[in-house]
Amino acid sequence: MTKNINLTLKVWRQNRSRPKGGFEIYNAKDISTDMSFLEMLDVVNENLIVEKKEPIAFDHDCREGICGTCGAVVDGQAHGPQKETTLCQLHMRHFKNNETIVIEPWRARAFPVVKDLVVDRGALDEIIAAGGYISAKTGGPQDANNILIGKEIADEAFNAAACIGCGACVAACPNASAMLFVGAKISHLGLLPQGRPEAKKRVMSMVRAMDRLGFGNCSNETECEIQCPKAISIKNIARMNRDFVKASVS
Amino acid sequence: MLPDSKVPAGPLADKWDRHRFELKLVNPANRKKYDIIVVGTGLAGASAAASLGELGYNVKNFCIQDSPRRAHSIAAQGGINASKNYSNDGDSTWRLFYDTIKGGDFRAREANVYRLAQLSENIIDQCVAQGVPFARDYGGLLDNRSFGGAQVARTFYARGQTGQQLLLGAYSALMRQVSEGKVKLYARREMLDLVIVDGKARGIVVRNLITGELESYSAHAVVLATGGYGNAYFLSTNAMSSNVTAAFRAYRKGAFFANPSFTQIHPTCIPVHGLHQSKLTLMSESLRNDGRVWVPKEPGDKRVPEKIPESERDYYLERKYPSFGNLVPRDVASRNAKEQCDLGKGVGETGLAVYLDFAEAIKRDGKNVIEAKYGNLFEMYEKITGENPYVTPMKIYPAVHYTMGGLWVDYNLMTNVEGLFALGEANFSDHGANRLGASALMQGLADGYFIAPYTISGYLGSNTIKSIDTSHPAFDQSRKEISEQVSRFLSIQGKQTVNQFHRRLGKILWDYCGIAKDEAGLSKALGMIRDLRKEFYKDVYVPGEGADFNQSLENAGRVADFMELAELMVLDALNRKESCGCHLNTAYLTEENEPLRDDENFALVAAWEYTGEDKEPVFHKESLTFENVELTQRSYK
Ligand SMILES: Cc1cc2nc3c(=O)[nH]c(=O)nc-3n(C[C@H](O)[C@H](O)[C@H](O)COP(=O)(O)OP(=O)(O)OC[C@H]3O[C@@H](n4cnc5c(N)ncnc54)[C@H](O)[C@@H]3O)c2cc1C
Numbered sequence: 001m002t003k004n005i006n007l008t009l010k011v012w013r014q015n016r017s018r019p020k021g022g023f024e025i026y027n028a029k030d031i032s033t034d035m036s037f038l039e040m041l042d043v044v045n046e047n048l049i050v051e052k053k054e055p056i057a058f059d060h061d062c063r064e065g066i067c068g069t070c071g072a073v074v075d076g077q078a079h080g081p082q083k084e085t086t087l088c089q090l091h092m093r094h095f096k097n098n099e100t101i102v103i104e105p106w107r108a109r110a111f112p113v114v115k116d117l118v119v120d121r122g123a124l125d126e127i128i129a130a131g132g133y134i135s136a137k138t139g140g141p142q143d144a145n146n147i148l149i150g151k152e153i154a155d156e157a158f159n160a161a162a163c164i165g166c167g168a169c170v171a172a173c174p175n176a177s178a179m180l181f182v183g184a185k186i187s188h189l190g191l192l193p194q195g196r197p198e199a200k201k202r203v204m205s206m207v208r209a210m211d212r213l214g215f216g217n218c219s220n221e222t223e224c225e226i227q228c229p230k231a232i233s234i235k236n237i238a239r240m241n242r243d244f245v246k247a248s249v250s
Numbered sequence: 251m252l253p254d255s256k257v258p259a260g261p262l263a264d265k266w267d268r269h270r271f272e273l274k275l276v277n278p279a280n281r282k283k284y285d286i287i288v289v290g291t292g293l294a295g296a297s298a299a300a301s302l303g304e305l306g307y308n309v310k311n312f313c314i315q316d317s318p319r320r321a322h323s324i325a326a327q328g329g330i331n332a333s334k335n336y337s338n339d340g341d342s343t344w345r346l347f348y349d350t351i352k353g354g355d356f357r358a359r360e361a362n363v364y365r366l367a368q369l370s371e372n373i374i375d376q377c378v379a380q381g382v383p384f385a386r387d388y389g390g391l392l393d394n395r396s397f398g399g400a401q402v403a404r405t406f407y408a409r410g411q412t413g414q415q416l417l418l419g420a421y422s423a424l425m426r427q428v429s430e431g432k433v434k435l436y437a438r439r440e441m442l443d444l445v446i447v448d449g450k451a452r453g454i455v456v457r458n459l460i461t462g463e464l465e466s467y468s469a470h471a472v473v474l475a476t477g478g479y480g481n482a483y484f485l486s487t488n489a490m491s492s493n494v495t496a497a498f499r500a501y502r503k504g505a506f507f508a509n510p511s512f513t514q515i516h517p518t519c520i521p522v523h524g525l526h527q528s529k530l531t532l533m534s535e536s537l538r539n540d541g542r543v544w545v546p547k548e549p550g551d552k553r554v555p556e557k558i559p560e561s562e563r564d565y566y567l568e569r570k571y572p573s574f575g576n577l578v579p580r581d582v583a584s585r586n587a588k589e590q591c592d593l594g595k596g597v598g599e600t601g602l603a604v605y606l607d608f609a610e611a612i613k614r615d616g617k618n619v620i621e622a623k624y625g626n627l628f629e630m631y632e633k634i635t636g637e638n639p640y641v642t643p644m645k646i647y648p649a650v651h652y653t654m655g656g657l658w659v660d661y662n663l664m665t666n667v668e669g670l671f672a673l674g675e676a677n678f679s680d681h682g683a684n685r686l687g688a689s690a691l692m693q694g695l696a697d698g699y700f701i702a703p704y705t706i707s708g709y710l711g712s713n714t715i716k717s718i719d720t721s722h723p724a725f726d727q728s729r730k731e732i733s734e735q736v737s738r739f740l741s742i743q744g745k746q747t748v749n750q751f752h753r754r755l756g757k758i759l760w761d762y763c764g765i766a767k768d769e770a771g772l773s774k775a776l777g778m779i780r781d782l783r784k785e786f787y788k789d790v791y792v793p794g795e796g797a798d799f800n801q802s803l804e805n806a807g808r809v810a811d812f813m814e815l816a817e818l819m820v821l822d823a824l825n826r827k828e829s830c831g832c833h834l835n836t837a838y839l840t841e842e843n844e845p846l847r848d849d850e851n852f853a854l855v856a857a858w859e860y861t862g863e864d865k866e867p868v869f870h871k872e873s874l875t876f877e878n879v880e881l882t883q884r885s886y887k
C-alpha cells in the first residue's frame with residue numbers, strides 16, 4: 001500500500017572548497033513509499049534548488065540496478081539495508097515514518113571523493129586494463145558453436161560476469177579490498193575455454209594492479225559478499241587466490 | 251543539398267563485399283599518423299574505438315559516465331538477433347533482412363539492412379570469442395529464443411542481461427587497447443560542440459564534468475556514437491544521462507537530422523505510478539514469449555485479476571492477430587494496449603495498464619523454467635511494484651524506448667559533414683519507422699566492429715587532410731560560444747527547476763507526438779513547445795557554478811537541446827502525411843485501423859537541415875527505392 005512518510009536525512013557534503021566534508025541535516029517530507037531511494041533524493045534536491053541551495057550531488061544513470069553508477073553507504077550498509085539491491089532499486093517502502101537515515105559516499109583510499117556522494121572509481125577501470133580481457137581481435141573468429149561449453153560452466157561464468165562494477169565490495173570491506181571485483185572477473189574469463197590461454201598472465205597482472213592502486217587485502221570478513229547487490233560469491237576470491245598461487249609458482 | 255547515399259551498385263548480396271574491396275586502405279605503417287575521436291562508449295562506440303585502435307589508429311574515446319562500462323547499452327535486456335539458423339527453423343540472411351525491413355514498415359534502405367543481416371553472424375562469433383557468456387543448452391550449444399515480429403528463434407541472450415554482457419565484451423576489448431596505448435579514454439566529459447575546419451569535421455569541445463573546464467580535442471575524423479534521444483519525453487526507458495546534445499550540436503553545425511519523429515514506444519514497461527517518477531522500467535519483450543496479454547472484457551471491471559474468470563478475459567492480441575499472437579511487433583502491441591485503455595478496459599489504479607500473465611506458462615513448464623528464463627526481470631518487477639509476478643499477473647503499459655531517427659548517414663555511415671560519422675542509435679540508418687526487438691544491439695555492434703573500421707579507413711585513405719591542432723581559431727570560437735551558453739544558464743536566476751521544464755516538455759510530446767498523432771494536436775504542440783522554450787530562458791534556475799561538478803548545469807544544456815529537438819520532431823511528424831510503423835497519424839488508417847502508408851509520396855527519408863535559431867529548418871528528401879522486396883501492407887494476422 002502506498003503511503004507517505006517523513007524522514008530526516010544526515011547527508012555527507014563535500015566539495016573542492018571544503019575538502020574535509022561533513023554531515024548536514026535535511027528533512028524529507030511527504031515521501032511516497034512507492035518512490036525509489038534516488039527519487040526521494042530527487043525530491044529533496046528539487047526543494048533545495050527552489051530554496052536556492054546547492055543540491056546533493058550523487059551518481060546514477062540506469063536506475064535499473066545494472067549500470068553500477070549509483071551507490072552510497074546508507075546507515076552503514078553499501079546500497080542500504082535491502083539484500084541484493086542497488087541504491088536505485090531500493091524503495092522507500094522499506095523505511096519507517098520519522099526514521100533518520102545516514103547517507104555517506106563510498107569510503108576507500110582508492111576512491112577519492114569528487115563531490116558529496118560522488119567518488120572517482122577510475123581505479124577499477126585500471127584493473128581491467130591490466131588484464132581483464134580475452135585478447136580476441138576483431139574479425140575472423142571461428143563459428144560460435146565450434147567450442148562447446150557445458151551449461152554448468154556457462155552459468156557459473158555468467159554468475160561471476162554479472163558484477164556491475166559499482167564498488168560496493170570495496171566500500172563494504174574494512175580493508176577497502178577490491179578482491180571480490182577482481183575475483184569475479186578472473187572467474188568469468190578463466191572458467192571459459194576462450195579465457196584459459198591468458199589465465200596465468202591475467203591473474204598476475206590484475207592482482208598487481210590492485211595492490212598498486214591502493215586497495216587493501218582480504219581478511220575474510222565476507223562483508224563484500226553480504227553487501228554485493230548482485231550476490232557475487234566470495235568463492236571467486238578463493239578461485240583467484242588459487243590461480244594466483246599456481247601462476248606464481250609456475 | 252543531400253549528398254548521394256553511396257549505395258553500391260550490383261546485386262544486393264554482393265554490395266558490401268564489392269564496396270569493401272573498392273574502399274581505399276591506409277597502409278599499416280601510416281595509421282599511427284591519424285587521430286580519430288570516438289564519442290560514446292556504448293556498444294557502437296566501444297566496439298568502434300577498440301577496433302580502430304587495434305588497426306593502429308590513435309583513438310580518443312569520450313563518455314559522460316565515470317566509466318565506459320556504464321553506457322546506456324548496459325541496460326539492454328532481451329537479446330541480440332543473428333541469422334545463424336542454429337534453431338533450424340528456416341532462418342537465413344534473407345529472412346532476417348526481410349523481417350527487419352518489413353518490421354520497419356519499408357522506410358529503411360535495402361542495402362543497409364541487408365548488410366546488417368549479413369554481419370549479424372560475425373557478431374555472435376566475435377562476442378563468444380571475447381568471453382560473452384550467452385545462454386547455452388545442456389549439450390553446450392548456444393540457445394535461442396524468439397522475439398516480436400519474427401517467427402523464427404534467432405535471438406541470442408544472456409539471461410535478462412544481454413546488453414550488459416555484450417557491453418562488457420566490447421569494454422574489455424576497449425580496455426585492452428587502452429593498456430596498449432592505442433586508445434586514450436576521457437570519461438566524465440560531455441561533448442558540447444563539433445569543430446569543423448574547411449568543411450571537414452576536425453574536432454570537438456567537451457566540458458570536463460568534474461572541473462567544469464572546457465577542453466578541445468582535434469582529430470582527422472570524428473565518430474558520434476552517442477545513443478538515442480528518447481529522454482526528450484522526460485519519462486522513458488533510457489538511462490538518465492541519455493541525451494541528444496552531441497547529435498544536436500552536430501546538427502546545428504550542418505549535419506542533417508533524419509526522421510526525428512520516428513520514436514518507438516515499447517509495449518511492455520512498468521506503468522507510471524506517480525508524479526515523482528524519474529524514469530520508466532522496461533520489462534523485456536522476451537516476456538511475450540511466455541506471457542499472455544489480456545484485459546477484462548467489460549470496461550470498468552475493477553475485480554482483482556484472479557477473480558476474473560477465463561471467459562471474461564480478452565486476450566486481445568491473440569484474438570486479433572492469430573498468427574503472431576502475443577509476438578506482434580512493438581508498434582502493434584503498443585497501439586493495441588492504448589486502444590484497450592481508451593475503451594476503459596485498462597487495469598490498475600490509473601486504468602493505464604494491461605495484464606501480462608504467466609499463470610499458464612508456469613503451469614505448463616513449472617516455476618523453475620520460468621525463473622531460469624526471466625528470474626531477474628521478475629525480481630526487478632517485484633522490487634519496483636511490491637507485487638510478485640509469479641502469483642499475480644504483471645501490469646504493463648507502453649513507454650518511450652528507442653529512437654529510430656538520428657543523424658543522416660550514407661552507406662559508409664558518414665553524415666553529410668565530411669569526416670563526421672554516426673553509429674548506433676545516434677544514426678537513422680537501419681530500422682525505418684519501427685525497430686524490431688533485439689536488433690539495436692546487432693546494429694550497434696555491426697556498425698562499430700565491422701562497418702566503421704572499413705569505411706573510416708576508406709575516408710582517410712582517399713582524402714588529404716591537412717594537419718591542424720587545437721590552437722586553430724575554430725576551437726576558440728566553439729569554446730567561446732559554449733562559455734556564453736553556460737553563463738546564460740547561470741544568470742537567468744529564475745524560479746523553476748530544469749526538471750520542472752523537462753517534465754512539461756515530456757508531457758507535451760507524449761500527449762501530442764506519442765502513440766497516435768493528428769494534425770491539430772501536432773500544431774498545438776508546436777506552439778506549446780515554443781512558449782515553453784521562451785519561458786525556460788526567462789524563468790529557469792540553475793544553481794551552482796560553471797567551474798565545478800554541477801549536475802543541474804549539465805541537465806540544463808541537455809533540456810535546452812531537447813526543447814529545440816522537440817520542435818523538429820513535431821515538424822517532421824506534421825510533414826509526413828501518412829502512417830508508417832511507429833508513426834501513426836489518425837487521419838491515415840486502413841479499414842482495420844492499421845497504419846496506412848503512402849508509398850507513392852512518402853517512401854522517403856526526411857533529412858532536416860538547420861538554418862539558424864528560430865528559423866524553419868530545410869527539408870531534404872532521400873527517396874527510397876526497393877528493388878528486392880515488394881512493398882506490402884504489413885499484416886501480422
Ligand atoms: C531498457 C532497455 C532495454 C533494451 N533492450 C534491448 C535488447 O534487448 N535488444 C536490443 O537489440 N536493443 C535493446 N535496447 C536498445 C539498445 O540498448 C540501444 O539502442 C543501444 O544499446 C544503443 O547503443 P549505442 O552504442 O548507440 O548508445 P549508448 O549505449 O546509449 O551509448 C551512448 C554513449 O555516448 C555517450 N554520450 C552521449 N552523449 C554524449 C556527449 N554529449 N558527450 C560525450 N559522450 C556522450 C554516453 O556516455 C555513452 O557512452 C534496449 C534499450 C533499453 C532502454
Ligand code: FES
Pocket residue numbers: 059060061062063064065066067068069070071086087088089
Ligand atoms: S543507477 Fe544504474 S545501477 Fe543504480
